[in-house]
Amino acid sequence: MTPIDKLFAIEELKQLKARYFRYIDTKDWSGFAGLFADDAVFDITDDVPGCVLTGPAKIAELPARQLSDAVTVHHGHCPEINITSDRSANAVWAMEDRIWWAEGSSSPVGSLQGYGHYFETYERIDGRWFIKSMRLRRLRVDVEPRAKDPNGT
Amino acid sequence: MTPIDKLFAIEELKQLKARYFRYIDTKDWSGFAGLFADDAVFDITDDVPGCVLTGPAKIAELPARQLSDAVTVHHGHCPEINITSDRSANAVWAMEDRIWWAEGSSSPVGSLQGYGHYFETYERIDGRWFIKSMRLRRLRVDVEPRAKDPNGT
Amino acid sequence: MTPIDKLFAIEELKQLKARYFRYIDTKDWSGFAGLFADDAVFDITDDVPGCVLTGPAKIAELPARQLSDAVTVHHGHCPEINITSDRSANAVWAMEDRIWWAEGSSSPVGSLQGYGHYFETYERIDGRWFIKSMRLRRLRVDVEPRAKDPNGT
Numbered sequence: 001m002t003p004i005d006k007l008f009a010i011e012e013l014k015q016l017k018a019r020y021f022r023y024i025d026t027k028d029w030s031g032f033a034g035l036f037a038d039d040a041v042f043d044i045t046d047d048v049p050g051c052v053l054t055g056p057a058k059i060a061e062l063p064a065r066q067l068s069d070a071v072t073v074h075h076g077h078c079p080e081i082n083i084t085s086d087r088s089a090n091a092v093w094a095m096e097d098r099i100w101w102a103e104g105s106s107s108p109v110g111s112l113q114g115y116g117h118y119f120e121t122y123e124r125i126d127g128r129w130f131i132k133s134m135r136l137r138r139l140r141v142d143v144e145p146r147a148k149d150p151n152g153t
Numbered sequence: 154m155t156p157i158d159k160l161f162a163i164e165e166l167k168q169l170k171a172r173y174f175r176y177i178d179t180k181d182w183s184g185f186a187g188l189f190a191d192d193a194v195f196d197i198t199d200d201v202p203g204c205v206l207t208g209p210a211k212i213a214e215l216p217a218r219q220l221s222d223a224v225t226v227h228h229g230h231c232p233e234i235n236i237t238s239d240r241s242a243n244a245v246w247a248m249e250d251r252i253w254w255a256e257g258s259s260s261p262v263g264s265l266q267g268y269g270h271y272f273e274t275y276e277r278i279d280g281r282w283f284i285k286s287m288r289l290r291r292l293r294v295d296v297e298p299r300a301k302d303p304n305g306t
Numbered sequence: 307m308t309p310i311d312k313l314f315a316i317e318e319l320k321q322l323k324a325r326y327f328r329y330i331d332t333k334d335w336s337g338f339a340g341l342f343a344d345d346a347v348f349d350i351t352d353d354v355p356g357c358v359l360t361g362p363a364k365i366a367e368l369p370a371r372q373l374s375d376a377v378t379v380h381h382g383h384c385p386e387i388n389i390t391s392d393r394s395a396n397a398v399w400a401m402e403d404r405i406w407w408a409e410g411s412s413s414p415v416g417s418l419q420g421y422g423h424y425f426e427t428y429e430r431i432d433g434r435w436f437i438k439s440m441r442l443r444r445l446r447v448d449v450e451p452r453a454k455d456p457n458g459t
Contacts, residue, residue, distance in 0.1 A: 078324035
């Protein structure tokens with residue numbers, strides 16, 4: 001790849017991850033699913049022990065179910081993107097997320113604030129980049145208990 | 154535009170928005186006004202119902218008045234910048250802001266922490282990019298009450 | 307420098323600072339020391355009055371000692387990077403950091419959340435960029451007291 005092709009690929013990958021965060025926080029689950037390669041692997045074992053999902057449908061189904069009645073804010077910072085060929089790349093992204101579940105949600109906690117890094121790989125298929133694998137490693141997660149039910153029920 | 158011209162424009166727009174945040178947080182209101190096109194439209198109806206300001210002077214006057222006695226932190230994340238011609242572009246920026254008003258401020262609240270997205274357009278005039286329009290859409294805003302006056306007055 | 311060389315240098319400097327943050331938060335102190343030029347100057351007088359350190363070893367020794375038993379999160383935002391020659395550059399970075407010290411730590415406070423800007427210069431030596439100087443200017447720092455010792459000792 002030429003230097004200009006590499007810089008373009010880096011910018012495209014930044015915008016791919018930008019959509020990842022925006023689609024979660026605006027609950028655009030079909031847009032979210034469309035970011036992943038067909039055989040993508042999504043490892044969030046640091047958040048949900050044993051949880052490694054494969055394929056866009058399963059990857060999108062989890063947040064769609066768990067976050068549908070929550071307000072969420074996911075931000076990515078300071079990517080270290082490495083283009084390894086004209087169809088492959090990897091990156092580390094610093095991240096922070098906040099989740100506030102609605103009253104009456106089935107969530108065991110009321111809200112969450114977490115920090116960590118995403119370790120990712122990407123694949124370019126027919127000229128477009130997709131997330132091929134994602135692994136989240138947490139630095140810290142703080143949770144707040146659910147506000148007490150005023151009726152004591 | 155050539156690919157290199159597009160990449161340059163994207164980097165210039167990132168730095169334009171970086172100055173937007175830095176000028177607010179360092180209270181450089183003339184620098185802030187200088188970022189906007191003469192006919193720029195600034196829509197913050199999600200924060201202040203009905204508030205749509207036009208032109209650099211009016212756009213800069215509002216934060217200069219409301220934030221002059223506050224400490225503020227405004228951060229932008231993960232821009233999705235789209236260059237539509239050699240003199241026009243648009244973007245979505247994720248954002249987070251914090252405001253702590255001074256004791257004795259006229260603000261009805263003590264502090265604020267908010268999250269959302271800016272939807273923006275830009276115009277290049279005589280080789281330099283300006284903000285042409287900005288619309289903030291909030292995901293969530295949390296406010297803390299003002300600390301009680303210890304004298305009860 | 308050609309436009310493409312400038313854009314490449316800007317991306318390299320973004321990744322240099324990305325490693326700065328990641329090495330602190332993952333406690334990779336030898337990696338951290340390796341980011342600085344031999345005569346680098348590190349001015350954190352806003353955090354520690356009078357503290358200006360010189361050289362990679364001294365610069366890395368301070369966080370290695372003070373943060374070894376803490377969980378930390380350091381994020382950088384919206385860099386304004388200016389390439390001044392093929393071997394020199396400067397930048398402003400917005401920043402936010404959080405530190406939670408372990409119980410039993412010698413820290414006088416329990417946790418910290420801070421905001422500010424880094425003002426930096428860089429030098430390219432044998433084709434690789436290094437941090438030449440760094441000065442942190444704070445907008446605000448909030449600290450939380452250490453949780454009370456349950457045994458009252």
